[in-house]
Amino acid sequence: MPFLEKKCDQCRYIGFASYAFLIYDHLLTFSDEVNYVWKGRKGLIIYLFFLNRYFFPLAFIELPRAAYLSPDFSYSMCSHFVRYEGATVVISFGIAGIMMILRENFRVNALYGGKCRPVQAILGVLWIFQVAIYAQLLSMAQAVPRSHGIHDCSMFFNPKDQNWAPLSAVGPLIFDTAVIVLTIYKTCGTLRGGMSSTLIKTLLNDGIFYYVIVFSANLALTIMIVTASPGLQNILGQFAELMTVTMMSRITLHLRATGAHSRGVVFLPDADRPSPGDTRLLDSHSSNNPTCTAHSPSQGNSGIELGHVSESEGSREGAHENREGRVNSAMYAPQVNFRPNSGIGCDIGNIGDTGDLMTAAGIEEVTNGFFSREEKMPEAGPTILSALSLATSTMALTLGDVAQHDSSKSCWVIIQNKVYDVTEFLPEHPGGANIILKYAGKDATAAYEPIHPPDALEKNLPPEKHLGAIDVGAVQAIKKANVEKKKTQDELRVEKAQKEKPPLSRVLNAIEMEEVAKKVLSYKAWAYYSSAGDGEITYAENIRAFSRIFFHARIMRPISQCDPSTTILGFKSSIPVFVSGAALAKLGHPAGEANITRGCGRMGTIQMVSSHASLSYAQIAEARVREDQPLFFQLYKHKDFRAEERVRDVVRLGYNAIFLTVDAPVAGHRERDIHAPFVLAEQEREAERQAGNGTEVDTPQEPDVDEKGEGTAGAMLNSIDRDLSWEKTIPWLRSVTKLPIVIKGIQCVEDAVLAAEAGVDGILISNHGGRQLDYSLPSIDVLYRLRKQRPDVFSKLEVYMDGGVRRGSDVLKALCLGATAVGMGRPFLYAQSAYGEEGVERLIRILETEIVLGMRLLGARNVSELVPEMVEQVNWQPIIAKL
Ligand SMILES: Cc1cc2nc3c(=O)[nH]c(=O)nc-3n(C[C@H](O)[C@H](O)[C@H](O)COP(=O)(O)O)c2cc1C
Structure with a gap:
């Protein structure tokens, strides 16, 4: 058959050309394969x-080719060879096809709870059909040995099988067409619905x-x-297969790379992990705010926490700082704002019901999870739909799947319906592994959610650790468990207090606000907010020191017009008070720091945001x-790049x-913070003892003990820069930002002078609300000394103070001593915990009223008329001092 032989040579040339193309492409994409496929878990x-x-390319090289390079390549060898070639x-x-079917099943299970059988069936039939056709043609094809040049042979269709032959190519045509239609239908639907995910667009474009x-x-x-x-x-034939x-x-x-990039994958150094002792209490806000009970009904699981409440600010805040740092860039991540429509004509009725899964975040997670979950990544599947299917397949994790990973060898947790x-x-984990292991294989949302920014995990865990969402059944089971908990x-105490708390209009001052907060806050949240260092002497004296300062009021001054406003670093403020950055506002109220932002915005005052905001x-x-x-932004300087990254982020955000x-x-x-878990555990044990008398309580859990024995403070040892210095730190910060710089935490006159020499824009005299040394x-005493000893400093920079400010009169005393404004930490935490943003507004109104009243009685029409001569420090303590 010499004529066939010649034509088969031509087939071979096309085959080799296609093969060269494939190898070239593999070389081009090899580094991507290493980066996005090799460096992950295998499944x-x-x-x-x-x-x-690799199978087909390797098969193409054909080990047997060695055989037919041999001069005695025979017809019988050739007939075996073509069978081998066809089999590949x-x-x-x-x-x-298997991958397709597998993925299709994953997707259907995930999205439709296995109800989309028609699609599975159609794809399955198509797959069987094509495999059968190939196998049949293979058995019918004939070998054509070559007699010249290479001792090769080729397969050709017997003329009598002509009718069958086209099916070998028509099958893939039908299959791929079905798939692209389904892909366009699904992805266009989501894009029309407002979804802007790079990943979904990539799925469509690549498809x-x-x-x-x-x-x-x-x-x-x-x-x-x-x-x-x-x-x-x-x-x-070979060309089509190789293509x-x-x-x-x-x-x-490409999809995998897009997924990785769109998630802004950053592998964090150890120091960027949450700090130890980060008490992540859930119970606080569910109990504080009945409206959120449904949201995190399992809050308050006895002992639910990811760390100790006992950490000091520095440490606990440190934990947040770490997370926050990541969170900043979240805003640049692709946002998905849609509810997926029904896909491929299957019943999606249930999806709507599940809400949680099908929210924007859910879908984004699905697509991201697709890229991040190595076992389920869109491996070389025949179609883009498979990729999409696989993407959605990450939703399919059941409670059973997660429950298998309940040990330190493999620890998965569910947080907000997603698995990590x-x-x-x-x-x-700075607080030790035990606190996490407590939730291994389970839902940890209640413990995690109130104290972490929403995207902290996304930013802190590498993408391949984001395993995707749980399935519908799991969502419902968790909801049910939470409701029934x-x-x-x-x-119970907090719920009662919420019902009984006085209307906001009856709260007349910051101290009364604190009293309400004490009742409605969970014990752990209260312990965290109110606690201070060691014997809490500085905390108490911060407040009491104000009662050692008395006024010299001036009379006979026209004060009908009285303006308490001022400017802080050039920014207008309705009163000379700003919010000092304090961590974990969500512990007290689900809206957290946003309560303060909105309240301040409406009242024209300024908020300083903690590095460890929730x-x-x-x-x-x-x-x-x-x-x-x-x-304003409160910054902790870490040893590494994070502080710089954080500053750049907040600058971008307009701070x-x-x-x-x-x-x-x-x-x-x-x-007190350290004791809190133990106090609560004892409380629950006591309740359990009484449960025999009919009281319904949760089974108490053992409090989480920091097995590292270093407390939260230990966590900070690794992350905070302990070698801050005037020479290095200020120039560094200046090099990172042009924003005004204020040093927060000045505790003596000498350092105030050094700060002025360092050329910063302001100093905040503060001892962290007594939470550190x-x-x-007391801060007001330091301010008094500074005014007395180095009045020149006040003309070089703006001076503020915080710590113990609870009344308008406190503010006036500080202003008389030369402060531009004062900061308040706890009072704003309490106000937002007790009454949300209205509480914040009310607090500012109260302060304004007190300040204006005090100014009028002092004889000052504006803040510049508040002068040192109007105050005097006495060396005795009033009998009924504050506290
Ligand atoms: C619960 C709590 C958390 C705090 N978190 C931070 C923080 O993250 N960063 C910081 O610099 N200061 C933090 N502080 C200190 C405050 O910024 C402020 O200096 C202090 O609260 C002022 O004292 P006061 O609460 O008596 O007003 C925190 C204080 C409290 C009470």
């Missing part, structure tokens, strides 16, 4: 990916790209099979009531000044 899908990418095509196709090329190759193959003369019919493999590799790697593999994070004693910096910026509402905290290079020891002088 079935990954192995299939490798098979798909069938296997190659079969692998891709079309893939389809156009693979469809063209298969169409050309079909035309050749139908119209070409014998021997040339299959000339494009399919190449394109599958391409789109898979935290195994490798366990040893890094018995309340703790503390929750909302992301972006969320807080978004909560501003107007675009030009000023926000207006940096307050660098310098009084917490190590964490103070807040004993106990017996640090």
